[in-house]
Amino acid sequence: MDEKIGEILSFWFDPPPESENRPQGVELWFTKSAAVDRTINRRFGRSVERAKAGELDAWAATPRGRLALIVLLDQFNRNIHRDTPEMFAGDEKALALCLDGLDEDMDRALAPLERAFFYMPCMHAEDTDIQLTSVEVFGELVQEAPPELKKACEQFLAHAESHRDVVERFERFPHRNAILDRTSTSEESAFLQQSGVL
Template structure:
């Protein structure tokens, strides 16, 4: 399977959700130049192919679909960090997620894998989509066992915080500079607060 290397890199080899998260949380949500460089070296060609509309056959398998979503949503944010290209795959990723969820593709994945399907919803500058993201993370939180409740409560909290920003501004102010958008005075005040840039 051409997507196995990517999924193994992204999710590691932990036996439990907590082990996977401990191993990979820094990759998922941290910033290290060496991680971005590794992503670029190992998967840059696949990201560019995905952004060009290739690899569509990957979506015929649940795990291939997940990998293609990662190539369009997560990896451009690493490989093209600080440039408009970081968000170039968002629209296509959102359509992929909508199509896959309509066919129940998400329920065929493990809860920790489903996080990265629903994060695509959380990345959208659209309040209706944000509401859907919160609903999906609420569902996931109710689905996992007691030992994973705290981790998935954190995922839900982030979804709520993203939704609240879109509810307030209609967009993510921390993207304005990269995307060449003018920042309003209210957004400027907001951006001085801790956690405003996720």
């Protein structure tokens, strides 16, 4: 179990140099890449399905294990099922893991960029109250980040604020409407035409 947790976190947070022909850091996290998606599916697809089925719930007992679960459910599931409704299927469980972990201060045992992904389910929630929590925890992260990571954490906070603004305005993310077969309002359609994808 510990070995798989380590493999997940090492892949996401400590990518090696170009040895695997995949991007590092921010590019790995936020750039759409079919090659990266395939690699994640090959290496972690089974673990994602097990996490969604509750078979890995014991991992949540430790901060790093809980973080690995959140990465599987909130990040890797999006890579594997990109642009399909299934990409959001891990969100509810990931959010519960995040919020329960916050109640237990588990995030405090993690490094700053690990904390950012621990909080990510809050940023992805179509719920105004949870969006406020998202901005709060990312704001705390900025305040507590070491100087060399301050700018990166400020960028995470800016994304959290933009997600909050969208959910406060529409009570959901309009860019998900097409994937989830939801009908966009005229205001949402206008917004989608002039905005980028969150």
